[in-house]
Amino acid sequence: MSSEKMKLTLRVWKQKDGASKGRFENYVLEDANPHMSFLEMLDHLNEKLMKEKKEPIEFDHDCREGICGSCNLMINGIAHGPQQKTAACQLHMRHFKDGDLITIEPWRATAFPIIKDLVVNRYALDRIMAAGGYVSVGTNSAPDANAIPIKKRDADLAMDFATCIGCGACVAACPNASASLFTGAKIAQFSLLPQGGPERKRRVVNMVDQMEKEGFGDCSNYAECEAVCPVGISIDAIARMRREYMGAMKG
Amino acid sequence: MQNVKTNLKTSDKLDAKIPAGPIQEKWSNHKNTIRLVNPNNKRKHTVIVVGTGLAGASAAASLAELGYNVKAFCIQDSARRAHSIAAQGGINAAKNYPNDGDSVWRLFYDTVKGGDYRAREANVYRLAEVSNAIIDQCVAQGVPFAREYGGLLSNRSFGGAQLSRTFYARGQTGQQLLLGAYSALSKEVHSGKVEMFAREEMLDLVVIDGKAKGIITRNLVNGKINRHAADAVLLCTGGYGNVYYLSTNAKNSNATAAWRCYKRGAMFGNPSFTQIHPTCIPVSGEYQSKLTLMSESLRNDGRVWVPEKPGDKRAPNDIPENERDYFLERRYPSFGNLVPRDVASRNAKYVCDDGKGVGESGLAVYLDFRDAIKRDGENTIREKYGNLFDMYHKITDENPYKVPMRIFPAVHYTMGGLWVDYNLMSNVPGLFVLGEANFSDHGANRLGASALMQGLADGYFVIPYTLGDYIAGERPEPVSTDHEAFKAVEHENIERIDKLLKSNGTKTVLDYHRHLGKLMWDHVGMSRNKEGLEKAIKEIAALKEDFWENVYVPGEQSTYNKYLEYAFRVVDFMELGELMARDALVREESCGGHFREEYQTEEGEALRDDENFAHVTAWEFAGENKVPERHIENLEFENVKLTQRSYK
Numbered sequence: 001m002s003s004e005k006m007k008l009t010l011r012v013w014k015q016k017d018g019a020s021k022g023r024f025e026n027y028v029l030e031d032a033n034p035h036m037s038f039l040e041m042l043d044h045l046n047e048k049l050m051k052e053k054k055e056p057i058e059f060d061h062d063c064r065e066g067i068c069g070s071c072n073l074m075i076n077g078i079a080h081g082p083q084q085k086t087a088a089c090q091l092h093m094r095h096f097k098d099g100d101l102i103t104i105e106p107w108r109a110t111a112f113p114i115i116k117d118l119v120v121n122r123y124a125l126d127r128i129m130a131a132g133g134y135v136s137v138g139t140n141s142a143p144d145a146n147a148i149p150i151k152k153r154d155a156d157l158a159m160d161f162a163t164c165i166g167c168g169a170c171v172a173a174c175p176n177a178s179a180s181l182f183t184g185a186k187i188a189q190f191s192l193l194p195q196g197g198p199e200r201k202r203r204v205v206n207m208v209d210q211m212e213k214e215g216f217g218d219c220s221n222y223a224e225c226e227a228v229c230p231v232g233i234s235i236d237a238i239a240r241m242r243r244e245y246m247g248a249m250k251g
Numbered sequence: 252m253q254n255v256k257t258n259l260k261t262s263d264k265l266d267a268k269i270p271a272g273p274i275q276e277k278w279s280n281h282k283n284t285i286r287l288v289n290p291n292n293k294r295k296h297t298v299i300v301v302g303t304g305l306a307g308a309s310a311a312a313s314l315a316e317l318g319y320n321v322k323a324f325c326i327q328d329s330a331r332r333a334h335s336i337a338a339q340g341g342i343n344a345a346k347n348y349p350n351d352g353d354s355v356w357r358l359f360y361d362t363v364k365g366g367d368y369r370a371r372e373a374n375v376y377r378l379a380e381v382s383n384a385i386i387d388q389c390v391a392q393g394v395p396f397a398r399e400y401g402g403l404l405s406n407r408s409f410g411g412a413q414l415s416r417t418f419y420a421r422g423q424t425g426q427q428l429l430l431g432a433y434s435a436l437s438k439e440v441h442s443g444k445v446e447m448f449a450r451e452e453m454l455d456l457v458v459i460d461g462k463a464k465g466i467i468t469r470n471l472v473n474g475k476i477n478r479h480a481a482d483a484v485l486l487c488t489g490g491y492g493n494v495y496y497l498s499t500n501a502k503n504s505n506a507t508a509a510w511r512c513y514k515r516g517a518m519f520g521n522p523s524f525t526q527i528h529p530t531c532i533p534v535s536g537e538y539q540s541k542l543t544l545m546s547e548s549l550r551n552d553g554r555v556w557v558p559e560k561p562g563d564k565r566a567p568n569d570i571p572e573n574e575r576d577y578f579l580e581r582r583y584p585s586f587g588n589l590v591p592r593d594v595a596s597r598n599a600k601y602v603c604d605d606g607k608g609v610g611e612s613g614l615a616v617y618l619d620f621r622d623a624i625k626r627d628g629e630n631t632i633r634e635k636y637g638n639l640f641d642m643y644h645k646i647t648d649e650n651p652y653k654v655p656m657r658i659f660p661a662v663h664y665t666m667g668g669l670w671v672d673y674n675l676m677s678n679v680p681g682l683f684v685l686g687e688a689n690f691s692d693h694g695a696n697r698l699g700a701s702a703l704m705q706g707l708a709d710g711y712f713v714i715p716y717t718l719g720d721y722i723a724g725e726r727p728e729p730v731s732t733d734h735e736a737f738k739a740v741e742h743e744n745i746e747r748i749d750k751l752l753k754s755n756g757t758k759t760v761l762d763y764h765r766h767l768g769k770l771m772w773d774h775v776g777m778s779r780n781k782e783g784l785e786k787a788i789k790e791i792a793a794l795k796e797d798f799w800e801n802v803y804v805p806g807e808q809s810t811y812n813k814y815l816e817y818a819f820r821v822v823d824f825m826e827l828g829e830l831m832a833r834d835a836l837v838r839e840e841s842c843g844g845h846f847r848e849e850y851q852t853e854e855g856e857a858l859r860d861d862e863n864f865a866h867v868t869a870w871e872f873a874g875e876n877k878v879p880e881r882h883i884e885n886l887e888f889e890n891v892k893l894t895q896r897s898y899k
Contacts (some may be wrong), residue, residue: 033536035648036538037534040539040540045759050759053805055805056814058807060328064543065337065543068327068332068501070327070332086645090645096646124331126331126447134434139312139316140388142384142388142391155396155397156398158395159397159427162394163421163423163426193395195391196393
């Protein structure tokens with residue numbers, strides 16, 4: 001198994017910091033292995049570079065099991081790479097071939113400035129959440145958990161939207177760099193739950209306004225976001241966000 | 252009433268401050284009598300919260316709601332990415348919605364027993380007592396827990412419990428609870444009461460006149476070293492499973508914040524108590540960077556086995572029934588595949604030690620769903636475990652509906668942590684420790700679905716009261732970050748970073764971390780003995796020395812530099828690993844996850860020594876390269892009767 005060597009050429013975006021100009025640099029890795037994860041392949045390359053006293057490639061990662069949303073690699077032009085519904089950290093090298101050239105870039109969007117190499121700043125997403133992505137309930141003021149029954153179908157659908165990992169692939173894939181899928185997923189979750197009711201109007205208005213302020217584009221229904229989402233959030237989220245917005249505008 | 256005698260006295264330095272009275276009344280009496288801070292005064296006080304997992308996010312949000320000024324720190328680019336996000340199975344509470352006879356008492360009792368009688372009764376009772384309010388709080392936040400068709404919440408049994416007390420959100424309960432706490436935190440960021448510092452790592456604690464007064468941090472984007480002063484510091488920085496290199500922890504999970512506090516005087520409780528989870532995907536090669544857990548709910552239907560003959564290399568489906576050893580069912584006829592985590596892990600190790608392990612490395616056992624699929628049909632199994640089967644398939648490229656899964660134990664959780672009293676305050680006044688970072692509630696073995704419960708209990712329902720008591724009693728005056736103590740601690744850290752960056756050796760940080768991990772796994776892992784532990788202590792000391800001579804750390808201080816962060820953390824992992832071995836060495840008994848080969852029953856089960864070891868061991872730093880001082884807190888069991896756990 002581990003003797004199946006793969007030779008790869010990696011074309012990687014290198015950029016010292018936000019103020020500097022970036023460029024592609026080529027690296028040849030002679031001994032990748034189909035059972036490595038994509039990030040383990042980069043670890044392996046970095047180890048080799050450091051043994052030669054060369055600068056390693058910076059990339060963001062943490063849980064490496066597809067749930068924290070840290071990893072953010074554009075692989076051959078596809079956010080998170082070729083395997084659908086899979087974050088880059090769970091992508092394995094068996095999806096590539098010996099001799100492949102692989103291009104690796106960071107997420108590119110005005111609202112995601114580059115920090116170094118493949119690492120970007122996604123604080124804008126946190127600010128959208130802070131604008132209204134919550135139910136204003138203080139600690140210890142909640143009624144009994146079973147006081148309000150919720151239809152199983154609604155709870156399940158709310159959960160579908162709630163599984164967003166906040167990685168930002170939707171923004172990276174969108175020709176407009178819109179954060180509509182991310183924002184819509186949270187709004188859709190709360191629109192399906194009675195707990196979201198009291199603040200539903202100001203939530204959608206404030207979150208959508210914040211999204212625009214951050215420099216994310218509008219949605220033109222390309223649906224590229226849905227295609228790359230590692231947890232399969234449906235663009236139905238965006239339709240729900242629009243309905244909520246219209247409802248709020250009507251007063 | 253049963254008082255456990257030991258030949259060691261509780262140290263004067265460890266006052267657990269357990270309130271008087273019957274266990275059912277301790278927490279309410281305590282809340283009724285502790286001091287309060289006037290609402291107008293709360294806004295005069297600043298609290299630092301380090302870490303934004305379940306404990307940190309819930310604490311930061313709750314304290315901000317009360318009116319304190321909160322500064323919250325996380326090393327990730329967003330508070331939402333803390334590793335609590337990866338918890339799969341569920342969260343326990345004593346709601347008794349299924350009407351199966353659950354109660355606060357039963358949840359308390361099971362947790363103390365599951366911890367093999369090495370946890371503090373009063374803390375565990377409080378944990379069980381506030382568990383129900385956690386579920387209420389999370390539902391009110393819009394956490395989409397699983398529901399029944401009638402619209403009410405669904406429960407399942409978990410971790411071998413005899414009751415259905417676990418609430419869950421598919422296989423992503425940790426994610427949903429953390430996003431709930433993160434939303435509460437975001438609300439307070441918006442209100443201006445929480446100032447959020449993302450990508451900012453705590454490097455050290457600043458202690459002035461014996462009290463915690465602030466922290467030194469490094470901005471991970473531009474390398475800037477910053478000073479932050481406060482009236483109290485809350486450490487919510489998680490566990491230290493990554494000492495073993497390979498674990499189910501996130502890659503950036505680390506022990507530095509806790510370890511720095513230890514070196515500033517906070518005592519470390521039971522460092523050797525680590526949990527090795529039985530159902531993880533085995534290591535597939537040298538390049539492996541982390542391990543992935545498969546929820547233990549799989550053991551409800553999967554059967555664990557190995558070939559009876561050592562070295563049998565046939566494909567699993569070619570091995571006939573009579574040549575398979577279902578070793579858990581054989582050894583534990585009444586619990587079978589559902590024995591607790593520590594027992595299941597140890598037995599997997601034994602059969603692999605006997606040469607019966609499977610897969611290329613021989614370090615795996617089968618978890619087979621063939622019989623369950625035959626009995627219930629593939630669709631039923633898919634409904635229950637579909638997402639886990641998919642994950643397994645994605646990682647291993649093998650279809651678990653057709654061939655048995657291969658699983659092996661992996662480091663998953665650390666029960667040990669900084670010592671705290673009933674108020675969650677360490678022995679350094681003003682330094683509080685919450686969640687996995689403290690040692691308090693799980694004894695020597697944590698039960699499934701209890702970690703999420705503890706993190707949120709500490710943050711939502713304990714610290715808002717006990718912090719007030721400290722502030723009201725202490726009436727801390729603001730300190731300036733120009734104070735000499737800040738300058739001195741900052742200076743030490745700058746020097747340390749300089750030293751790391753100047754090192755121009757030939758080995759990478761990863762080389763050292765891997766080496767440390769192997770030493771820890773071999774000698775301070777599932778099964779320990781005197782000789783191995785002494786060897787580990789010696790070899791880690793040598794490894795540390797070698798590190799400072801031969802490591803290479805790339806790049807510079809003033810940019811994003813992941814390998815510099817990593818080097819900083821691995822130094823602390825090495826020191827902590829040594830303390831873990833030392834702790835395991837002096838605990839001459841077996842209990843929960845701590846198994847000393849010298850102390851076992853004739854049948855190879857853990858043999859506790861309540862006479863001499865029904866206590867917490869807390870270690871006090873005594874200076875660089877000096878043997879730390881060992882302190883004891885005796886555990887009084889007034890409510891639970893100590894028995895030998897048996898799963899036969």
